[in-house]
Amino acid sequence: MTQLELIINQTSVTLDVDPATSLLDVLRNEVGLASPRFGCGKEQCGACCVKIDNKLVYACTHSMAEAAGQSITTVEGLGTPENPHPLQQAVMDLNAGQCGFCLSGILVTASKLLDENPAPSRSDVMTALDDHLCRCGAHNRIIDAILRAADKR
Ligand code: FES
Ligand code: FES
Structure with missing residues (x-):
């Protein structure tokens, strides 16, 4: 140790x-x-x-x-229940996840994306999430949430 x-x-x-x-x-x-x-x-x-x-x-x-x-x-x-990060708020607003297992890793990656590229295209988001699996197949809703968070910021 x-x-x-x-x-x-x-x-x-x-x-x-x-x-x-x-x-x-x-x-x-x-x-x-x-x-x-x-x-x-x-x-x-x-x-x-x-x-x-x-x-x-x-x-x-x-x-x-x-x-x-x-x-x-x-x-x-990234945020707290009282003061969620825009990404966390957008995921809740759009009910973007299903089981949520993939979401923590995806939100960390998305936060880096938005820090570097505040107005990403759908294709930018898809590229950023290339190494993330969502076994529930909720990718499209998650991408929508990331784009919504970018809009809100
Ligand atoms: S648990 Fe680390 S990449 Fe799958
Ligand atoms: S929401 Fe279930 S793995 Fe992505």
Whole structure:
């Protein structure tokens, strides 16, 4: 075990962990954040995506040794129930998800997209979400929600 520090959603957290443990396991099991999901464990579904210093990372294959000392944003860091991020509000307004399993990773990716491209086309959104699977087939509604959030901003 090694003592490692992470900055998670702007709060510093120090943990005693095996540096080989995945960031996803630590976020879910040690920190108690439920949003990053385990889908495939092989960088194939995007359910575990988080931002590290504004880069998208698959938390399922990113080790704690790699993540140590860095600033991590999960969907919990985008907004709150009282003050949701425009993306979260748009997903609720359009009832865009079905089971919601894919949504945390998609919203983290979409937040990066909107930060870099505040007025994306439908094709821009589809390209940004290329590495995200939605097993419910809710892609079209989710894309509509992202475009609505961009409009509202
Ligand atoms: S769980 Fe990480 S990409 Fe699927
Ligand atoms: S809403 Fe169920 S996997 Fe996307």
